[in-house]
Amino acid sequence: MTISTSRRQLLAASCGLAFGAIAGCTEADEGHTTYDIENHRAGAVEIDFRMYTGNELALAREYELDSGETLREENALAGTEYDVEVTVDGETETYELAPQGCDDQVLRIWIRDDEVMFDSDDCE
Numbered sequence: 001m002t003i004s005t006s007r008r009q010l011l012a013a014s015c016g017l018a019f020g021a022i023a024g025c026t027e028a029d030e031g032h033t034t035y036d037i038e039n040h041r042a043g044a045v046e047i048d049f050r051m052y053t054g055n056e057l058a059l060a061r062e063y064e065l066d067s068g069e070t071l072r073e074e075n076a077l078a079g080t081e082y083d084v085e086v087t088v089d090g091e092t093e094t095y096e097l098a099p100q101g102c103d104d105q106v107l108r109i110w111i112r113d114d115e116v117m118f119d120s121d122d123c124e
Contacts, residue, residue: 009090031083034124039065039111047111048087051077051097058082061099065111080105086116093118 039045044066053058059077082103084095088111095118097107102123110117 008045031078031080031099031105032084033077033080033097033105033107034074035076035107035109036070036072037063037065037109037111038084039067041111041113045088045111050085051082053082053083054078068118070122075104084118086110086111088116091116095120 037047037049038086044064045048047065049059049063050057051063052063056100061073063071065071079097080097082097082106084097086095086109088094095107097120099105100121104124105120106122106124108119108122
C-alpha cells in the first residue's frame with residue numbers, strides 16, 4: 001500500500017506541530033510579578049527591598065522615594081510566588097506573595113507614617 005502526501009498536507013502538518021510546540025511552551029510560563037512602591041509619608045524615605053524564593057535571594061534593590069512618589073518595576077521577576085521584605089527606618093515588614101490565578105500580577109506596597117501595607121490581589 002502506498003501513502004501519498006501532497007506538499008500542502010506536509011506544510012499544514014508541520015505548521016500544526018510548530019504551533020503546538022509554541023503553545024506548550026507558553027503554557028509552562030509562570031507569568032511575571034510587577035511591583036509598585038508608594039511613599040505616603042511627609043518626607044523622603046530610604047527603602048531596602050528584597051524578594052526571596054525559598055531561602056534564595058531573587059532580587060535586592062535600594063530606593064529613595066520622595067514624599068508622594070511612586071516607583072513601578074514592570075515584570076521585575078518571572079513567577080508569582082515570593083517572600084517579600086521591605087525595610088524602612090530600620091523596621092522590616094514581610095509579606096508572602098502567593099499566586100492569584102493569573103499569569104501577571106501586581107504587588108502594591110504603601111509606605112505610610114506608621115506602617116507598611118501590602119496588597120497583591122491585582123492581575124494584569
